Amino acid sequence: MRMSKRFGRTLRETPADAEMISHQLLLRAGMIRPLGAGIYTYMPLGWRVVRKIEQILREEMDAIGGQELLMPVVHPAEVWQASGRWNLVDDTLLRFQDRTGHDMVLAMTHEEVVADLLRREVDSYRQLPLMVYHIQTKFRDERRPRGGLIRVREFMMKDAYSVHADSDDIDAYYPHMIQAYQDVFARCGVSPIAVEADSGAMGGTGSHEFILLNEGGEDTVVLCDACDYAANTERATFVKPGQEKTPLRPVGEVATPGCETIEEVARFVGVPTSQTLKAVFFATEEENPQLIFAVIRGDLEVNEVKLSNALGGLVLRAAEEEEIRAVGAVPGYASPMGVHGARVIADDSVHLGSNFVAGANREGYHLTGVNYGRDFTAEIVVDIALAGDGDRCPRCQGTLRVKRGIELGHCFKLGTRYTERTHITYQDANGQEKPMVMGSYGIGVGRLMSAIVEEHHDEYGILWPASVAPYTVHLVSLASEGIVAERAEMLYQRLTEAGVGVLYDDRPDLSAGVKFNDADLIGCPLRLTMSRRSLKKGGVEVKPRNSGEREVIPLDGVEAYVSQVAQA
Amino acid sequence: MRMSKRFGRTLRETPADAEMISHQLLLRAGMIRPLGAGIYTYMPLGWRVVRKIEQILREEMDAIGGQELLMPVVHPAEVWQASGRWNLVDDTLLRFQDRTGHDMVLAMTHEEVVADLLRREVDSYRQLPLMVYHIQTKFRDERRPRGGLIRVREFMMKDAYSVHADSDDIDAYYPHMIQAYQDVFARCGVSPIAVEADSGAMGGTGSHEFILLNEGGEDTVVLCDACDYAANTERATFVKPGQEKTPLRPVGEVATPGCETIEEVARFVGVPTSQTLKAVFFATEEENPQLIFAVIRGDLEVNEVKLSNALGGLVLRAAEEEEIRAVGAVPGYASPMGVHGARVIADDSVHLGSNFVAGANREGYHLTGVNYGRDFTAEIVVDIALAGDGDRCPRCQGTLRVKRGIELGHCFKLGTRYTERTHITYQDANGQEKPMVMGSYGIGVGRLMSAIVEEHHDEYGILWPASVAPYTVHLVSLASEGIVAERAEMLYQRLTEAGVGVLYDDRPDLSAGVKFNDADLIGCPLRLTMSRRSLKKGGVEVKPRNSGEREVIPLDGVEAYVSQVAQA
8 A cells, every 4th residue: 555545644633622542543553533522533544443353343242153244233123122221221322213104223232133133043942053144234322422433422342242042051151262362363463361251231141341451441340359350330348348347236326416428427436337337319210200229338339330220220310309209218327127118128237237327317417226137128138338448359358459441342141031022033953942042252453453553553553463454564665766665566566466454655745754653653664765875785674563673674575574574 | 153053144035125135235245234213234245345445445545646534523513604505405405403502413415525625725726736535434314215225214425626826726636536437337246327417506607416326327418329428317418409580570378268288278279399389387495485487398398407507506496376366477378578576597498480379368368470589588498408319429329328327437527616606716826716626526435335236146146246255255154063174174264364355154054055055145256166076076166256157166276277367
């Protein structure tokens, strides 16, 4: 490719609204261009990187028996209504009507379509297990697109779906997928950590996310500093500090004037926050909202995702003050005692301690000596606490650290949630009808491209790993005519014919500095510079992008040198 | 790929609503599946065909300097408003709003986005010419999707766009694109004819369509039976029969009671229809519609596309009776004489003859002796006539035939229509700002796949050309255990490792007949059958899909045999 004809110019200035380094560099190198908020064109150089990533994805998916297919981007609403997600998903699912007034959606994911296909195409245990995948454009109407390709609205995903006869079979298959994902990432030059993940609205029985630690990422993960425990924040567990149990005392009431936070109450009453209970109110996103009364020890925070999961996946929002008062609770002084019409869910920390201080449901008063079982009960008692920095590791008691990262991929065991609901069944060897067990696995292609740049750049530009570089060689000619230009042209032709990807800077009237800056910005692994000086020294100057070392090698040794770099 | 695990079953029955043979066979072979009206999933086998077509497209586009990129499917309305097509295109352009109420469209084509990119990325004559292309999903909200992949709503296009400094440059480039298209079609085993085409709403200064003659097609083309003249119906010209000119007579009025058609009028008055003028009324699709009064000789028909082009691309509809009366015309007896407030456009046939019979703008009466120039004039006099079967060829006077066909591709010279309107300019060598000259070129990938099936099938199924076959070899094992199964398995492994695409029918409990039927239906170029009988004869039976001849060849000769077929 000749730089003189390349579609997509390099930019000297860093675009003002680009915060993440990958966003800046992909724009500046002319690899992507925005068309609208969260909607990008992949320019020719960027698209070459995507195609190389796609190829790696195809090879790894094919290696574990994947069958590639292509599903539609526009879906009739019916398939989303059948799965229940038409109502469950918020406005990120873009709904519209076609010319006949028929409800449609822009696909943000394809479980529904896969399910629809499975119902028609698979009926026997002999056809299982089965894995299909696709690499295609999807759309999420994100409220706040950001970070270039990190969180977009129109995006490209490699999504895979597997179906199995039973959970033993998916358990046996799942590690192969995890390994394939790790191989994909390794080949692309990134090393995300596989963390236990919450599968959230996806349902399911186990899942992992691949998180690349990065300060600019929007996911948070919890990591142990002593063992390899890693989980996303929604899912992370921790050892809740015990609280000495004392003989049960009767319930008393104390005035707590002006105490607005749990810390103030604890200080006023003279107990640690771990000897208090706090109430947090949520309401369900339903036509007739239910009030959810979450009770947790005062030193802990409620993890809304765990709470939602405890309730079978209900979508929650913070409750309004009048909703809270309607069940007999007093905001700021709420107690699970004497509340009617709310669903009470307690964190299991209510068992760790005794004689808690809790609200009195009376403005300005709290109760002392409150004990679970004797004074109040909950519909569900389960872990609904949020892990925080400094908490104890559930595996080794080491210290947990909360870090930010970019989610590059996920693997979800979905169990039979979709398949039961939408009657995706097969006949087993005995002729019995059973729901298939399903798995769903995704990698964001554009996000992966950004992540590679996050990991491989310096102050001058990108350093593409050879596996995904748009071109292996960036050939700079320092003259536009005469022997130097002739030799450069000849080398360009020769390497191109040998199948080497060459970006050839044949532009006239530009200084060496400008050309070298562009080469550094674009980031091909190997720069070759043809100049009067290099020819005098007997050849062409080579400089790997990832080192400052330059040497002149003879022209007939270039192919061998390049093939070394390409394989590295 | 093992048939036992293949996702996508074969169907015995022809689906009831599939009329075209390609639709029937692609469904029956499990290559495509409908999700909604005009919305299809490409199943793994069908997707392999698409990927091979894509590869051919890439190679041919790259060979003429194309730079591949990927543009968004969802566009903000602004780019379509800037080009004017937001208002110009009907409901086939799917418009919707995002979560913030912003107007968006699903892209049906990408001239607008390319224009937007060109404006930002190209400013110098040094960067021209330039050709970019993309292969991606687009959406047209067709009123009546039909024919499987022939007319869909969601479709995949290879679209290319070129820009040039001037029309000489695009004239020099254009034949390369035409040749590349012919090469693509030849490699895919289809031979559409290149016809002169009208570029319609695309604007432009010249264009071709590639039409595969086919009774089930929805395009009509006009072909000369003597020379190679070929044009689509909208564009076709023909030699209009002359009409003897007689000395001008004064205008007279005759009663023509009960004459409702031009034929009845001509018979009643005693002249051939070629000595009458007829009026056809249209209205523009605008808020304040203009009335268009088209005048044409009575033996000819108005070509609405030519008429629209004569009016600079106005979108037209048939006029309502009250709109016609409002300008002083009387439906059925309308005359261009005495009409006010309508734009009168005349076909140039008004010059071919004299003393015409025309309406009198009075119920039940016609005028005689009507002559253009003396008695009426038109704002524009130009060819707006529709060519029909039996008309004379404009090149050689041969007989024109009207045929149906499938449009597989198009090449449009757009001129500077878009680029002027949207200020896509460059600086020439003298620093002068000039609009770029643009071309647009498309091939429908799914439609091409269907067309291949239309051309390559027999009563039993598809006969894929080797270049696009999902697999080269369909290996049938007639036993599921013992030596036959072992040898089949071994051959499958061996060929797969050698890089040969093999669809391996390893299904137990199925008869040879069922397996052979599936092989014929799916249509891989070469069937290999492993059986006790073939092994006794020293190897495996080979049968090319396109011949009835079977022979047994030794197992160690299979690779050589297969590579012959793959190259054929």
